[in-house]
Amino acid sequence: MNKRSSHHAYLVRVQDIIDLSPNLRRLVLHSDELADYPYQFNGAHIKIFLARHGQTMPQLPQFSGHGFNWAEPDNKPIVRTYTIRDYDAKACTISIDFVKHGNSAPASAFAEQAQPGDMLGISSPGGPNPMLKMAVRYLFAGDITALPAIESLLATIQTDACGDVVLLLPQIEDLPATLSLPAGMRLHTFYGDLSLVPALVKLVSTFAPLTCDDFAWIAGEATLVKPLRELLRTQWQLPPLRHYAVPYWRQGENEESYHAARHNFIEK
Ligand SMILES: Cc1cc2nc3c(=O)[nH]c(=O)nc-3n(C[C@H](O)[C@H](O)[C@H](O)COP(=O)(O)OP(=O)(O)OC[C@H]3O[C@@H](n4cnc5c(N)ncnc54)[C@H](O)[C@@H]3O)c2cc1C
Structure with a gap:
């Protein structure tokens, strides 16, 4: 057809x-x-x-x-x-x-x-295609708005992949029982609201820096994505081609008021 x-x-x-x-x-x-x-x-x-x-x-x-x-x-x-x-x-x-x-x-x-x-x-579908680059090690981080993508993408990576998945979810019941990670990947969960973002960023900053063979996928509320992208780019020197970092929403702003700011952030 x-x-x-x-x-x-x-x-x-x-x-x-x-x-x-x-x-x-x-x-x-x-x-x-x-x-x-x-x-x-x-x-x-x-x-x-x-x-x-x-x-x-x-x-x-x-x-x-x-x-x-x-x-x-x-x-x-x-x-x-x-x-x-x-x-x-x-x-x-x-x-x-x-x-x-x-x-x-x-x-x-x-x-x-x-x-x-x-x-x-x-x-019809949009966004980067492919969304993930082949990598030795992956970092996935996001809030509950990113969970549908993270679950989908985890299902596609190679079974010998390693790395970390870091989730900020409103409550423990939001963690899908079906979430399946390759054996070499570790899951880190935070349950609560955006006040937990500094602790989440602190945890990620303790991970071994990703390199050009690795890939980071980050999405969620803007105050979560911004410091993580800063960490990737400035401290870890990860080139833009080796990460996806998209603020999906910003607290206090609806999509109409936030849309242009998101695109400015992504294009920087
Ligand atoms: C590429 C991409 C993929 C996305 N995929 C998903 C997805 O699969 N599932 C999903 O649920 N969302 C997803 N989002 C996020 C979603 O588009 C936003 O949350 C959007 O603002 C929701 O629209 P709304 O009409 O409910 O709220 P809006 O009218 O946009 O916002 C109204 C108010 O609600 C607040 N708000 C918006 N989203 C949230 C939230 N999640 N939690 C608490 N407050 C919020 C706003 O800050 C504002 O104050 C995605 C966004 C992008 C850019």
Whole structure:
């Protein structure tokens, strides 16, 4: 079957709702159109398009070389970025794991209130491809928003990989029972809020520095990502090609207000 172009938006319906943990909810999204979704790998970025208040269905964008084009610019949906957690071509489904962080935030509220049949839009995959470089040693670090990607990526690395996985999760029940690490990798967990970031950064700073044969993957709230990227680049002298360090959100700012600052940070 022909795969669609890599820039396309799909109208999908919530098919299943699975509570993975107290703070993480999986939505399984279905559309017959997903049979030829240009899937790359679990852990890739994906845009979601949410209907505005009073609508049942979001407007979907057309794509140009410069990003989204809107037929009705005054009626744009709410746009957020998430992670592809699973794709099933036969079942025509894509799964996304949403952090439930309150009903006043549009994407979180959508997930918390989701009912089978609810509609949203999704994009084709985005982000670096491949996301990971082959490495002797890996460092993964992130909060619960990064957990869907970390779990996905850990499932793809070689069984003799070594390194460290450092997670900041709201509570112990958010650690997936299915999380599987190669025998040579160590898991370090912090349970609580962002006040634990300094302790987490301190722990990572005690690890042997990564070298050009290694790879670091870091994502989560901005105050977690920033000092870790600083450590990688300044103290460990790790070149940008050997790490992914993306602030997924910033406390106190919604996606609309934080989007440009994230891109400035990534491009620095
Ligand atoms: C590449 C990429 C991949 C991502 N993948 C995932 C994913 O798979 N799952 C996932 O849940 N998130 C993921 N995120 C993060 C997600 O896009 C943000 O958390 C986003 O802000 C959520 O939108 P919202 O409408 O719920 O909140 P917004 O309207 O953006 O924010 C409203 C308020 O909530 C706060 N807020 C936002 N996110 C959180 C949070 N997680 N915890 C507590 N407060 C928060 C904001 O600071 C703001 O004060 C990803 C982000 C990026 C860039």
